[in-house]
Amino acid sequence: MTPQNRLITLNNGVQMPILGFGVFQVPQEQTEQVVADALAAGYRSIDTAASYGNEEAVGRAIAKSGIPREDLFVTTKMWIQRTGEDTARREFDTSLQRLGLDYVDLYLIHQPLGDYYSSWRAMEKLYGEGLAKAIGVSNFHTDRLADLVLHNDVTPAVNQIETHPFYQRRADQDLMRQHGVQIESWGPFAEGKNDLFTNPTLAEIGAAHGKSVAQVVLRWLLQRDVVVIPKSVRPDRMAENLDVFDFTLTDDELARIAALDSGQSVFFDHRDPEMVAWLGGRRVD
Numbered sequence: 001m002t003p004q005n006r007l008i009t010l011n012n013g014v015q016m017p018i019l020g021f022g023v024f025q026v027p028q029e030q031t032e033q034v035v036a037d038a039l040a041a042g043y044r045s046i047d048t049a050a051s052y053g054n055e056e057a058v059g060r061a062i063a064k065s066g067i068p069r070e071d072l073f074v075t076t077k078m079w080i081q082r083t084g085e086d087t088a089r090r091e092f093d094t095s096l097q098r099l100g101l102d103y104v105d106l107y108l109i110h111q112p113l114g115d116y117y118s119s120w121r122a123m124e125k126l127y128g129e130g131l132a133k134a135i136g137v138s139n140f141h142t143d144r145l146a147d148l149v150l151h152n153d154v155t156p157a158v159n160q161i162e163t164h165p166f167y168q169r170r171a172d173q174d175l176m177r178q179h180g181v182q183i184e185s186w187g188p189f190a191e192g193k194n195d196l197f198t199n200p201t202l203a204e205i206g207a208a209h210g211k212s213v214a215q216v217v218l219r220w221l222l223q224r225d226v227v228v229i230p231k232s233v234r235p236d237r238m239a240e241n242l243d244v245f246d247f248t249l250t251d252d253e254l255a256r257i258a259a260l261d262s263g264q265s266v267f268f269d270h271r272d273p274e275m276v277a278w279l280g281g282r283r284v285d
């Protein structure tokens with residue numbers, strides 16, 4: 001835990017750093033060094049997934065870091081083809097083995113597709129056995145989340161969804177708050193889409209604080225109590241993205257950022273049947 005980071009308490013009492021580090025699209029051969037750099041920069045929460053193909057490299061970086069396990073927060077995710085109660089259990093065991101860990105801090109259903117109700121039952125057992133300290137979901141729209149909560153014993157601790165200035169998810173966050181589900185942002189910079197890093201509003205607000213656009217975006221999410229996991233392969237940007245605890249955005253600045261919301265994904269719609277078919281057909285080994 002770096003002194004400047006902040007912990008969020010999940011609905012089961014588990015604490016999670018509000019600012020962590022994501023490794024989506026970091027190639028396996030680069031991931032060990034990137035995670036080592038991120039840990040050296042001060043990150044203690046790492047977000048990976050079976051589908052990213054880099055769990056082993058994340059595990060190697062953790063093992064070599066010498067950082068006590070209890071000081072780290074490791075998240076991974078189950079891919080769609082592995083749903084089903086028995087399959088989900090095996091998929092979890094494989095991820096744990098690849099990571100070289102005895103437990104994960106957070107295990108997520110990656111997509112609201114396939115037989116995820118069976119997977120959730122397997123995950124409830126993993127949680128009960130202490131192999132996953134918290135369990136949650138990702139990419140769940142509010143209707144699917146509400147339904148999952150209604151028909152199961154354990155309420156997801158987290159829903160990790162696309163959240164950034166162009167798709168702010170305020171109604172989603174309100175619904176999650178009602179159910180005690182923590183919102184976590186993926187793609188906080190919209191992966192640079194819509195020219196986010198040169199957006200005039202964000203740049204002007206940054207200039208007023210001597211901060212970059214990236215820092216303004218992260219600060220805005222932190223002030224909304226959104227857990228965030230920015231990705232960068234560059235140590236200078238890793239440090240920059242951590243340096244967001246020494247300034248506060250004003251109400252006026254928050255209102256200007258709120259006006260950037262388009263209410264739509266800049267990537268794809270999880271409710272689009274073509275996307276459902278594409279995601280559902282994607283195989284991960």
Ligand SMILES: NC(=O)c1ccc[n+]([C@@H]2O[C@H](COP(=O)([O-])OP(=O)(O)OC[C@H]3O[C@@H](n4cnc5c(N)ncnc54)[C@H](OP(=O)(O)O)[C@@H]3O)[C@@H](O)[C@H]2O)c1
Pocket residue numbers: 021022023024025047048110138139160161185186187188189190191192197212214215229230231232233234237240241
């Ligand atoms: N659950 C899901 O379905 C899902 C989907 C997507 C992502 N995620 C998770 O969320 C994490 C973050 O999302 P993301 O990786 O998609 O995108 P992101 O964090 O929004 O953006 C990453 C991009 O921003 C650049 N960048 C990072 N810091 C910067 C800075 N300070 N200044 C300028 N450019 C900067 C990076 O380039 P460099 O690397 O070259 O610095 C990279 O191109 C992922 O790594 C993953 O863990 C989850």
